[in-house]
Amino acid sequence: MSVARTRATARRVLLQLRHDPRTIALLLGVPCLLETLLRLVFEQHRLSFDQAGAPLLAFFPLTTVFLVTSISLLRERTTGTLERLLTTPLRRLELLTGYALAFGVLAAVQASLVTALTLGVLDLHVRGPALLVVLLAVAVALLGTGLGLFTSAFARTEFQVVQFFPLVVLPQLLLCGLLVPRQRMPAALHAISDVLPLSYAVDGMHHLTLQPGASAALWGDIAVVLAFALSALLLGAATLRRRTD
Amino acid sequence: MASVAVDASKRAPAGPAVELQQLTVTRGGRRVLDGLEATCAAGQVTGLFGPSGSGKSTLMRAIAGVQARVEGTLTVLGQTPGTAEARRRLSYMTQSPSVYADLTVTENLRYFATIRGGKMADVIEQVGLGAQAHQLVRSLSGGQLARVSLAAALVAEPRLLLLDEPTVGLDPLLRRDLWHLFRRLAAGGTTLIISSHVLDEARHCDDLILLRDGRIVAQLTPSELVARTGTGDLDEAFVRLIEAGALQPEPKETVT
Numbered sequence: 095m096s097v098a099r100t101r102a103t104a105r106r107v108l109l110q111l112r113h114d115p116r117t118i119a120l121l122l123g124v125p126c127l128l129e130t131l132l133r134l135v136f137e138q139h140r141l142s143f144d145q146a147g148a149p150l151l152a153f154f155p156l157t158t159v160f161l162v163t164s165i166s167l168l169r170e171r172t173t174g175t176l177e178r179l180l181t182t183p184l185r186r187l188e189l190l191t192g193y194a195l196a197f198g199v200l201a202a203v204q205a206s207l208v209t210a211l212t213l214g215v216l217d218l219h220v221r222g223p224a225l226l227v228v229l230l231a232v233a234v235a236l237l238g239t240g241l242g243l244f245t246s247a248f249a250r251t252e253f254q255v256v257q258f259f260p261l262v263v264l265p266q267l268l269l270c271g272l273l274v275p276r277q278r279m280p281a282a283l284h285a286i287s288d289v290l291p292l293s294y295a296v297d298g299m300h301h302l303t304l305q306p307g308a309s310a311a312l313w314g315d316i317a318v319v320l321a322f323a324l325s326a327l328l329l330g331a332a333t334l335r336r337r338t339d
Numbered sequence: 340m341a342s343v344a345v346d347a348s349k350r351a352p353a354g355p356a357v358e359l360q361q362l363t364v365t366r367g368g369r370r371v372l373d374g375l376e377a378t379c380a381a382g383q384v385t386g387l388f389g390p391s392g393s394g395k396s397t398l399m400r401a402i403a404g405v406q407a408r409v410e411g412t413l414t415v416l417g418q419t420p421g422t423a424e425a426r427r428r429l430s431y432m433t434q435s436p437s438v439y440a441d442l443t444v445t446e447n448l449r450y451f452a453t454i455r456g457g458k459m460a461d462v463i464e465q466v467g468l469g470a471q472a473h474q475l476v477r478s479l480s481g482g483q484l485a486r487v488s489l490a491a492a493l494v495a496e497p498r499l500l501l502l503d504e505p506t507v508g509l510d511p512l513l514r515r516d517l518w519h520l521f522r523r524l525a526a527g528g529t530t531l532i533i534s535s536h537v538l539d540e541a542r543h544c545d546d547l548i549l550l551r552d553g554r555i556v557a558q559l560t561p562s563e564l565v566a567r568t569g570t571g572d573l574d575e576a577f578v579r580l581i582e583a584g585a586l587q588p589e590p591k592e593t594v595t
Contacts, residue, residue, distance in 0.1 A: 174437030
């Protein structure tokens with residue numbers, strides 16, 4: 095792994111985003127808008143807001159980063175820049191790690207902003223430290239990058255890549271314990287939710303909501319999310335073919 | 340030493356930069372390249388000519404190491420194509436411009452220079468884009484875009500340059516300047532393989548490979564092409580070579 099090539103790739107991806115201020119505004123603004131909406135919807139049910147507020151902080155980076163990453167890589171494929179990159183000394187894992195770093199930075203900004211708004215202005219009650227809320231959100235963003243890069247290997251068009259979103263992300267939302275606690279799900283669904291990474295992110299946010307400080311269980315959840323992210327990244331590198339027809 | 344390319348002994352300072360033996364590429368069960376035998380001498384400009392669909396781009400992709408289903412032997416600067424070592428030494432410009440539309444010219448070239456482990460140097464001036472250096476690529480004209488794509492291949496001084504139709508759609512003055520640039524690079528020891536379907540450009544090359552339907556019609560120098568076909572018009576010469584299809588088994592196959 096070359097640090098210089100990886101860093102240059104991360105920098106390049108961020109520069110591309112910088113030339114697209116509308117996308118940045120949407121990436122940062124939409125989660126803030128949604129948390130505000132959630133607060134208004136639960137105006138008469140503060141307890142529900144306190145339960146759902148933090149887990150949603152983990153869900154936003156998964157959706158936004160997944161979509162941005164998978165479409166970016168697909169664009170590299172369709173415009174021919176990916177083919178060109180594969181003829182240079184840049185290694186596939188360096189390319190994907192560059193992407194993960196860039197979107198990790200973006201997610202850190204997004205998570206800090208949304209967390210500050212949600213804990214400050216919207217007055218979400220979280221017992222754990224705010225910094226760990228942000229850390230967990232960034233871990234989920236890395237997961238989103240990994241999943242996005244991995245799934246874009248199976249898409250040939252923008253239409254296909256967008257359809258992977260409901261396939262890869264929405265079942266995780268249904269099973270992560272946000273709608274129904276995982277313990278109360280049918281055994282089969284509970285078992286499935288055990289192998290889906292978002293479940294661990296939401297468990298982690300529940301810990302942060304209910305407990306002060308950082309428990310071993312919380313660190314365990316963060317570790318699982320990061321392990322999933324790393325696996326998806328490695329799988330993405332392994333499925334990226336240098337030679338094509 | 341295999342002296343496949345006629346006249347190569349006069350100019351070639353070193354051995355061959357690229358060697359193909361029984362190179363075959365299949366796509367969808369069809370042979371898009373069929374048993375190619377050729378050599379590109381180091382430090383020379385080899386022109387790859389042939390109609391659209393003759394296999395020029397496929398051959399370039401095979402040399403660059405991104406083409407699937409390649410059989411036969413292919414040696415690139417003494418390396419197997421696609422390996423880290425081969426990728427460090429060659430640079431490939433794809434036929435359709437492949438640079439980032441949402442970056443400026445300079446940002447694009449700096450990135451390609453860094454991942455190739457070299458400097459951007461003065462490639463922007465070399466391709467005549469000094470005035471556009473800080474413009475977003477998406478705002479450039481088609482010809483300018485093609486030149487950014489070319490510049491991205493020139494950064495970091497590769498030893499082998501694969502250029503797929505680098506002059507298509509450019510105005511004649513610019514085409515002439517670019518061919519001067521290619522000649523200068525070759526004089527400096529760079530090996531260039533350049534595809535084109537404008538046969539007029541063949542005269543800038545040291546050596547020509549004429550492709551048709553995935554086979555080599557002939558490999559010869561521009562002057563030999565004229566001598567063998569009895570016409571100064573390269574386009575006409577190509578037609579005569581193909582019509583005289585009997586010539587096909589190359590006369591230079593006396594390789595030992």
